[in-house]
Amino acid sequence: MLTNQASFKRDGVQDFVTVRATAIIMTAFTFYMLWFFLSTPTVTYEIWHDLFSSLAMKVFTFAALLSIMMHIRIGFWQVLTDYVKAPGIRAVVQFFINLVAFSYVAVGLFVLWGL
Amino acid sequence: MQLSFSVYRYNPDVDNAPRMQDYTLEVEEGQDMMVLDALIALKEKDPTLSFRRSCREGVCGSDGMNMNGKNGLACITPLSTFGNKKIIVRPLPGMPVVRDLVVDLTQFYTQYEKIKPFLINDNNQPPAREFLQSPEEREKLDGLYECILCACCSSSCPSFWWNPDKFIGPAGLLHAYRFLADTRDTATEERLSDLDDAFSVFRCHGIMNCVSVCPKGLNPTKAIGHIKSLLLQRAV
Numbered sequence: 634m635l636t637n638q639a640s641f642k643r644d645g646v647q648d649f650v651t652v653r654a655t656a657i658i659m660t661a662f663t664f665y666m667l668w669f670f671l672s673t674p675t676v677t678y679e680i681w682h683d684l685f686s687s688l689a690m691k692v693f694t695f696a697a698l699l700s701i702m703m704h705i706r707i708g709f710w711q712v713l714t715d716y717v718k719a720p721g722i723r724a725v726v727q728f729f730i731n732l733v734a735f736s737y738v739a740v741g742l743f744v745l746w747g748l
Numbered sequence: 749m750q751l752s753f754s755v756y757r758y759n760p761d762v763d764n765a766p767r768m769q770d771y772t773l774e775v776e777e778g779q780d781m782m783v784l785d786a787l788i789a790l791k792e793k794d795p796t797l798s799f800r801r802s803c804r805e806g807v808c809g810s811d812g813m814n815m816n817g818k819n820g821l822a823c824i825t826p827l828s829t830f831g832n833k834k835i836i837v838r839p840l841p842g843m844p845v846v847r848d849l850v851v852d853l854t855q856f857y858t859q860y861e862k863i864k865p866f867l868i869n870d871n872n873q874p875p876a877r878e879f880l881q882s883p884e885e886r887e888k889l890d891g892l893y894e895c896i897l898c899a900c901c902s903s904s905c906p907s908f909w910w911n912p913d914k915f916i917g918p919a920g921l922l923h924a925y926r927f928l929a930d931t932r933d934t935a936t937e938e939r940l941s942d943l944d945d946a947f948s949v950f951r952c953h954g955i956m957n958c959v960s961v962c963p964k965g966l967n968p969t970k971a972i973g974h975i976k977s978l979l980l981q982r983a984v
């Protein structure tokens with residue numbers, strides 16, 4: 634899957650599966666956070682810090698961030714190949730969108746492990 | 749009773765740009781007729797108005813057009829569908845206009861051609877007479893073989909508008925599945941590998957415009973779903 638994620642030529646079946654798999658992870662993460670906010674009367678720094686201190690939560694959050702990146706890669710490739718017909722412009726727009734998507738993952742990594 | 753129409757007019761030889769032309773038609777109180785009959789009556793008054801039609805009973809697929817925003821066959825769409833509203837008639841969306849309501853369907857047919865719309869059987873000894881199927885086997889083709897290639901579905905599909913050269917489109921895919929589902933066809937693997945890329949099938953995002961417009965009541969989205977799962981099964 635990783636070679637596909639990094640290559641230019643897209644694979645229909647893999648993209649189809651990846652979009653759905655990442656959607657499930659993002660939805661699960663969203664609901665988990667929603668549940669956290671609803672079940673916690675006041676969110677203090679301590680509670681927030683504790684939430685993310687377990688390894689499981691770090692991995693879950695990282696998985697959600699990676700899912701966002703992959704989802705963006707594929708989703709935007711599809712949207713841009715629909716609407717942006719000039720290959721040059723499309724390549725530039727795609728580059729910046731992928732850069733932003735990657736930045737989320739990179740920043741998330743530093744925040745989570747507090748480097 | 750007077751009915752008003754607004755019809756898309758464009759003759760590339762003389763017009764710089766397309767325009768909408770208003771017409772009125774006198775019909776008897778309480779009388780209903782098909783949009784095609786009305787267009788024929790309007791053409792009698794204005795012979796320059798162009799459109800395709802042949803069977804005038806919903807079997808040839810010639811007169812697909814966009815009526816008050818929805819694609820359909822003019823010959824089986826009653827005027828009463830639209831109440832007393834003005835009837836706006838345009839050519840099938842997303843297709844190059846040849847003249848007025850006549851569109852160029854080359855891209856549509858090219859996609860149809862790609863899916864090899866004919867039975868392939870590499871059995872060395874074909875049956876001497878008929879190729880018999882059991883009623884159950886035959887049943888698998890129901891909801892697929894009835895397509896008349898009117899292009900109402902593909903020209904209502906945004907994915908087909910943006911990539912008519914790469915995405916097969918609902919009509920072509922419905923036919924692709926018709927041959928994949930046929931027990932007499934032996935080219936399943938070849939057909940699937942032809943479709944296995946990021947555009948041909950997977951540009952369908954299940955918007956279901958195709959289903960809502962098909963004048964034969966067919967369900968291309970369902971057929972596309974079957975093709976997707978065949979491609980998935982093949983990949984794992």
Ligand code: SF4
Binds near residue numbers: 899900902918962
């Ligand atoms: S599937 Fe329906 S709308 Fe599409 S071409 Fe066939 S008959 Fe026409």
Ligand code: SF4
Binds near residue numbers: 904951957
């Ligand atoms: S369901 Fe698929 S083929 Fe049908 S209109 Fe939507 S995108 Fe097009």
Ligand code: FES
Binds near residue numbers: 804823
């Ligand atoms: S004229 Fe044949 S389908 Fe309408």
